[in-house]
Amino acid sequence: MRHEYRPPQRRSRLTRRGRLALFFGTLLGLGAIVLISLLRGGEDPEEPRQLVIREGWRAPQVYAAIDRELKLPAGSAKAAAATAALDLPAEAKGNPEGYLFPAAYPVSSKSTPATLLTDMVRTANQKLATRAVADGAKAHGMTPYQTATLASVVQAEADRPADMGKIARVVHNRLAKSMPLQMDSTLHYALNRSTVDTTLADTRIDSPFNSYERQGLPPTPIESPGLGAMGAAVAPTPGDWLFFVTVKPGDTRFSTTYEEHKQHVADFNRIRAEAGSPAGQGAAAGR
Numbered sequence: 578m579r580h581e582y583r584p585p586q587r588r589s590r591l592t593r594r595g596r597l598a599l600f601f602g603t604l605l606g607l608g609a610i611v612l613i614s615l616l617r618g619g620e621d622p623e624e625p626r627q628l629v630i631r632e633g634w635r636a637p638q639v640y641a642a643i644d645r646e647l648k649l650p651a652g653s654a655k656a657a658a659a660t661a662a663l664d665l666p667a668e669a670k671g672n673p674e675g676y677l678f679p680a681a682y683p684v685s686s687k688s689t690p691a692t693l694l695t696d697m698v699r700t701a702n703q704k705l706a707t708r709a710v711a712d713g714a715k716a717h718g719m720t721p722y723q724t725a726t727l728a729s730v731v732q733a734e735a736d737r738p739a740d741m742g743k744i745a746r747v748v749h750n751r752l753a754k755s756m757p758l759q760m761d762s763t764l765h766y767a768l769n770r771s772t773v774d775t776t777l778a779d780t781r782i783d784s785p786f787n788s789y790e791r792q793g794l795p796p797t798p799i800e801s802p803g804l805g806a807m808g809a810a811v812a813p814t815p816g817d818w819l820f821f822v823t824v825k826p827g828d829t830r831f832s833t834t835y836e837e838h839k840q841h842v843a844d845f846n847r848i849r850a851e852a853g854s855p856a857g858q859g860a861a862a863g864r
Contacts, residue, residue: 625683630697632679632803633732635766639677639697639801643690657690663698668722675725675798676701701725704807713811717749726794728802728810733762736823738805742814743821743831745806750819758788766799773823774854824848 628646630639640654647653658673665676673694678701682693704710705721714724727748735741751758761775767786768779780789785796802810818831820838824845832838 623685625685628682628684628693630677630679630682630801632806633800634677634679635800636672636674636677640690643693646684647688647690647693649690654690654694658694661691661694663694664702665698666720666722668720669797672797673698675729675801677801678704679801679803704804710807710811717811719811723794724807724810725802726798728806729798729800730758730760730762730795731809732802732806733766733800734760734821735806736826736829740821740829741805741809742812743816743818743829745809745813746816747818747821747831749813750817752793754819755792756819757790757792758794760788763788763795763799766795 626646628642630642634642636658637655640658641651643649643654644651659671663671663673663676665671665673669676677694677697680697680700682696684693702721705714705724710724711721714721719727727745730748731741731745734744748758748760759780761773761779763786764775764779764782764784765771767782767784780787785791786799788795816831817833820832820835820841821829822838822841822845823829824841825848830841830844832841
């Protein structure tokens with residue numbers, strides 16, 4: 578058997594400089610791995626959820642939504658509202674109604690009722706502090722709290738956004754003439770209900786929210802107004818209307834005289850009767 582001659586192979590040897598480079602390279606590589614691990618916290622970052630607060634919600638509805646989202650016992654958010662030191666105007670006397678601004682709020686594992694309520698009130702204050710709202714409020718001689726209160730009535734009464742400016746004008750015209758607002762929405766707030774039905778007995782309840790018997794704005798907002806209602810409150814549609822009634826969905830009629838308004842209320846009651854529903858007073862100035 579023939580044997581081929583193979584020259585002996587030399588083992589490559591690292592120089593001192595090469596060994597140091599390899600050593601420090603290894604350390605740097607391990608350090609980078611450790612650093613990435615620390616930055617990640619060992620897990621992927623949390624993806625926040627969204628809590629949506631709707632326009633027209635009352636404070637109890639907002640509290641209930643927070644409790645559901647955070648999986649807390651009923652009443653937790655309401656209790657937090659009393660101790661969260663919310664940035665409310667002095668006129669509110671600690672009541673956040675009307676200042677729980679409708680929007681989408683991020684929710685994470687660190688969220689609490691207090692942090693969410695604080696975000697909502699902060700947002701409401703920011704919206705009320707915009708140049709357009711602030712200037713409009715001053716033009717009508719209103720404070721930010723009065724603006725929120727008037728806007729809440731507009732939000733509650735409007736069948737559709739297109740009617741908000743006219744409804745706000747009716748409110749301003751009535752206030753200017755020292756007429757009771759006679760808004761059904763304020764009665765329903767006092768009675769803790771949501772309906773279009775208003776009876777004669779309802780208009781006689783003893784409540785500071787009875788705008789049939791008492792002049793001026795209600796003592797507090799009656800729900801959370803959105804930007805559209807706020808804009809209408811400070812920049813109402815020009816007009817001399819004093820009455821309105823939503824005869825049917827999409828058909829709100831505005832009047833300058835009570836006689837004309839009575840005809841519209843009669844149409845409202847006729848349509849209700851045809852649908853098998855009881856007659857009502859109509860909205861704004863039922864008498």
